[in-house]
Amino acid sequence: MVPDALNESRSSTVKATFALPVGGGFLNASALLPAGQTTLTQLLPVIQNLENAIVGKVGEEAAAVGTPISCRAGCGACCRQLVPVSLFEAEALTAWMRTLPEERRTELEQRFHRALAALRDAGVIENILDSGWTAEEARATELAIDYFHAGVACPFLEDESCSIHPLRPLSCREYLVTSSPELCRDPSANAVAGVQLPLKLSRVLYSFGQKLEQDPRGWIPLVFLLAWGKSGAAPGDHVSGTGEEVLRKFLEQVVAVSEASKD
Numbered sequence: 001m002v003p004d005a006l007n008e009s010r011s012s013t014v015k016a017t018f019a020l021p022v023g024g025g026f027l028n029a030s031a032l033l034p035a036g037q038t039t040l041t042q043l044l045p046v047i048q049n050l051e052n053a054i055v056g057k058v059g060e061e062a063a064a065v066g067t068p069i070s071c072r073a074g075c076g077a078c079c080r081q082l083v084p085v086s087l088f089e090a091e092a093l094t095a096w097m098r099t100l101p102e103e104r105r106t107e108l109e110q111r112f113h114r115a116l117a118a119l120r121d122a123g124v125i126e127n128i129l130d131s132g133w134t135a136e137e138a139r140a141t142e143l144a145i146d147y148f149h150a151g152v153a154c155p156f157l158e159d160e161s162c163s164i165h166p167l168r169p170l171s172c173r174e175y176l177v178t179s180s181p182e183l184c185r186d187p188s189a190n191a192v193a194g195v196q197l198p199l200k201l202s203r204v205l206y207s208f209g210q211k212l213e214q215d216p217r218g219w220i221p222l223v224f225l226l227a228w229g230k231s232g233a234a235p236g237d238h239v240s241g242t243g244e245e246v247l248r249k250f251l252e253q254v255v256a257v258s259e260a261s262k263d
């Protein structure tokens with residue numbers, strides 16, 4: 001559950017080998033971690049790699065039983081849904097956007113403005129702002145349908161492909177289907193066959209975010225990224241320590257979230 005070996009040391013990184021509890025078993029993994037002080041946000045590449053490993057394993061298992069995952073580049077149907085992004089991923093994406101050339105950054109910012117305006121015109125925005133809907137399944141379902149029917153694409157979607165694929169949120173990585181992509185054009189009307197993951201690392205990041213008490217959800221809708229970034233609400237060093245310490249905290253939280261989901 002926790003880093004059990006630090007078997008390689010370099011000037012600024014250490015290599016940790018550890019076992020990630022996934023479902024009823026463990027996923028053996030290793031990662032290069034910062035030797036010095038770091039934050040959970042800075043450790044995101046490690047967490048993204050772990051998520052990719054989980055998704056890859058699930059994909060192999062789905063293919064082995066004759067129901068391969070049908071998600072492909074060029075199919076952006078799911079990118080018109082309300083996409084949750086953890087506060088740590090939001091912090092990283094905000095920082096990344098600030099590194100972009102001005103022309104590109106302005107283009108993306110304008111897409112965020114247009115997306116929010118379209119959601120406002122569709123009458124959806126007020127309902128998203130009221131975080132109480134997440135606690136009520138019927139309201140959450142209704143909002144998810146209304147949001148999708150508004151037809152507002154994620155600002156990062158270009159030519160029906162994700163323009164930030166290596167940086168995309170964990171929730172995007174976790175949304176997988178085995179049914180025909182055609183059915184995803186209206187998931188509320190069609191029987192889309194989703195893939196259940198044995199562990200969603202997004203939930204672990206949300207649980208850390210809930211401790212920040214900015215929002216009981218511990219995440220924000222991706223479409224709010226720009227406004228959130230300007231609000232200065234980033235978690236910063238809320239979860240910090242050496243790379244090994246932050247990874248240990250993360251893995252302990254994986255166990256806590258997994259246990260809570262059994263209740």
Ligand code: SF4
Nearest residue numbers: 079154156157162172
């Ligand atoms: S971040 Fe990428 S994968 Fe996620 S909704 Fe946006 S375009 Fe789609």
